[in-house]
Amino acid sequence: xxxxxxxxxxxxxxxxxxxxxxxxxxxxxxxxxxxxxxxxxxxxxxxxxxxxxxxxxxxxxxxxxxxxxxxxxxxxxxxxxxxxxxxxxxxxxxxxxxxxxxxxxxxxxxxxxxxxxxxxxxxxxxxxxxxxxxxxxxxxxxxxxxxxxxxxxxxxxxxxxxxxxxxxxxxxxxxxxxxxxxxxxxxxxxxxxxxxxxxxxxxxxxxxxxxxxxxxxxxxxxxxxxxxxxxxxxxxxxxxxxxxxxxxxxxxxxxxxxxxxxxxxxxxxxxxxxxxxxxxxxxxxxxxxxxxxxxxxxxxxxxxxxxxxxxxxxxxxxxxxxxxxxxxxxxxxx
Ligand SMILES: [Zn+2]
Numbered sequence: 474x475x476x477x478x479x480x481x482x483x484x485x486x487x488x489x490x491x492x493x494x495x496x497x498x499x500x501x502x503x504x505x506x507x508x509x510x511x512x513x514x515x516x517x518x519x520x521x522x523x524x525x526x527x528x529x530x531x532x533x534x535x536x537x538x539x540x541x542x543x544x545x546x547x548x549x550x551x552x553x554x555x556x557x558x559x560x561x562x563x564x565x566x567x568x569x570x571x572x573x574x575x576x577x578x579x580x581x582x583x584x585x586x587x588x589x590x591x592x593x594x595x596x597x598x599x600x601x602x603x604x605x606x607x608x609x610x611x612x613x614x615x616x617x618x619x620x621x622x623x624x625x626x627x628x629x630x631x632x633x634x635x636x637x638x639x640x641x642x643x644x645x646x647x648x649x650x651x652x653x654x655x656x657x658x659x660x661x662x663x664x665x666x667x668x669x670x671x672x673x674x675x676x677x678x679x680x681x682x683x684x685x686x687x688x689x690x691x692x693x694x695x696x697x698x699x700x701x702x703x704x705x706x707x708x709x710x711x712x713x714x715x716x717x718x719x720x721x722x723x724x725x726x727x728x729x730x731x732x733x734x735x736x737x738x739x740x741x742x743x744x745x746x747x748x749x750x751x752x753x754x755x756x757x758x759x760x761x762x763x764x765x766x767x768x769x770x771x772x773x774x775x776x777x778x779x780x781x782x783x784x785x786x787x788x789x790x791x792x793x794x795x796x797x798x799x800x801x802x803x804x805x806x807x
Contacts, residue, residue: 493783493784493789494783497783497784497786497787498783500783500787501783501786501787504786504787506553506570506755506786507568507569507570508565508568508569508570508757508758509570509571509755509756509757509758510556510570510571510572510573510755510756510757510758510768511553511570511571511572511573511755511756511771511786512572512573512575512749512756512768512769512770512771513544513572513573513574513575513770513771513772513773514575514576514577514726514749514751514770514771514772514773515535515536515541515574515575515576515577515583515586515773516533516534516535516576516577516578516580517530517532517533517535517578517580517582517583517665517666518535518536518537518538518541518576518580518582518583518585518586519532519535519536519537519538519582519585519665520537520538520582520585521537521538522537524537524665525537527663527665528618528619528622528623529615529619529662529663529665529666530580530582530612530615530618530619530665530666531614531615531617531618531631531635534772534773534774534775535775536773536775538585538586538589540775541585541586541589542589544773545589545593545595548572549593549595551570552569552570553569553570553571553572554567554569554570554571554572555571555572555573555574555595555596555597556571556572556573556596557573557596557597557598557684558573558598558684558686558723558724558746558747559684559723561746561747561758561759561760562723562746565758565759571758573597573598574586574590574595574596574597574598575597575598575599575600575686575726575749575770576597576598576599576600577600577688577726577728578600578601578602578605578612578668578688578692579599579600579601579602579603579605579606579668579669579674579688580612580666580667580668580669581664581667581668581669581670581673582664582665582666583599583669584673587677587680587682587683590682590683591680591682594682595682596681596682596683596684597682597683597684598684598685598686598724599677599683599684599685599686600685600686600687600688600724600725600726600749601669601674601685601686601687601688601710601714602668602688602689602690602691602692602710602728603688603689603690603709603710603713603714604690604691604692604709605668605692606668606669606670606671606674606713607671607713608659609660609661609667609668609670610659610661610668611658611659611660611661611662611666611667611668612666612668612692613638613643613646613647613650613692614635614638615666616650616654616658616659617631617634617635617638617650618631618635619662619666620653620654620658621634639694639729640697641697642693642697642698643691643692643693671717674714674717674718675717675718678717678718678719678720685714685718685720685722686722686723686724686725686726686749687707687710687711687714687722687724687725687726687745688710688725688726688728689706689707689710689725689728690706690709690710690713691706692728693706693728694728694729694731695727695728695731695732695736695739696731696732696733696736699735700735700738700739703735703736703739703740704739704742704743707725707739707740707743707745708743711743721744722745723745723746723747724745724746724747724748724749725740725745725747725748725749726748726749726770727748727749727750727751729751730750730751730752732748732750737765737767740765741764741765745765746765746766747765747766747767747768748765748766748767748768749768749770750767750768750769750770751770751772752767752769752770753769753770753771753772753785754769754771755769755786756768756769771785771786
C-alpha cells in the first residue's frame with residue numbers, strides 16, 4: 474500500500490497520463506464496442522501542417538489529410554461500419570461497432586476529406602451554417618484568430634476573446650467584428666478559411682457519401698435566444714438546405730454544443746429526429762426514432778491515431794485519469 478502511495482506522490486498526474494496513453498489502446502482492444510455508435514466531429518481539415526501554420530483559420534483540433542486517413546484506417550481495421558443519420562432509421566442489425574464522421578460549419582477545405590471518403594466509399598455528415606455559405610462570409614472565430622494572431626496576441630487571450638463573444642447573439646458578434654476589424658474582415662482569405670459556396674453544396678448533395686445537416690443559419694449559440702428566435706434560425710437554415718439539396722435535414726448539430734430544454738423542444742417541434750451534441754460518450758444502437766434523440770460526440774484528436782480517443786472511449790478525459798485514480802484508491806495524497 475505504502476508503495477502505491479509513494480508512486481502517486483512521486484510521479485503524479487504526468488506519470489499516470491503517460492501510462493494511460495500506453496495502456497488505453499491495449500484496453501480498448503479487449504473492450505467490446507459492438508452495437509455501439511461512436512460519433513466524431515471535425516471542423517476544418519488541412520492539406521499539411523505547413524498549411525496549418527499559415528494561421529488562416531483557428532486550428533482547433535483540425536487534422537491534416539494524412540491524420541484523417543489514419544483515423545479512417547484505424548476504424549476500418551477494427552471492423553467499424555461508417556454510417557450517417559439517415560441509416561439510423563433502419564434497424565442496425567449487424568452485431569458490430571458503428572462509427573459516424575461529422576464535420577461542423579461548412580468549410581470548403583472539407584473537400585479534402587470528401588476526396589478520401591470517395592476513395593474509401595464511406596459516408597459522412599456535414600453540418601452547415603447556411604448564412605456563411607450564401608454570403609461567402611468568413612467564420613467569426615477565425616476572424617478573431619487570424620487578426621489577433623497577426624497582432625501577436627497570445628493563444629490564451631485569443632481563446633478568452635472568443636469565449637467571451639460566445640455569450641452573445643450573432644448580431645452583437647457581427648457588430649463587434651465590424652467595429653474592431655472593419656467590413657473587409659468578413660471576406661475569407663483563401664480556400665483554407667472560406668465556406669463552401671451554394672453551387673458546391675448543390676453538387677455535393679448528389680454524392681452517395683455526403684449527407685447534410687442543420688447547424689443553424691448564423692451559427693447561433695441557441696441558448697442565447699428565445700424559442701421563437703431558435704425556431705427562426707433552424708427554419709432559415711432548413712429552407713436554404715432544402716433549396717440547395719432537395720432534402721430537408723433530419724439532424725442538427727448545436728453550434729458550440731450548447732442546448733437547454735427550450736432548445737430541445739424547439740428542435741423537436743421543427744421536426745428534427747437527431748440532435749448532435751458535444752457531450753462525449755458512446756451511443757447504444759439501435760435507437761428508437763419516435764422522438765428527438767440526442768447523440769453524444771467525441772471531438773477529434775490529433776494525437777497518434779492508433780490511440781484515437783482512447784481516454785474518452787474508456788470513460789476518462791486526459792488530465793482526469795489521475796483524479797479518478799485518487800478517488801478510487803481513496804488515498805489521501807498531498
Ligand atoms: Zn460550429
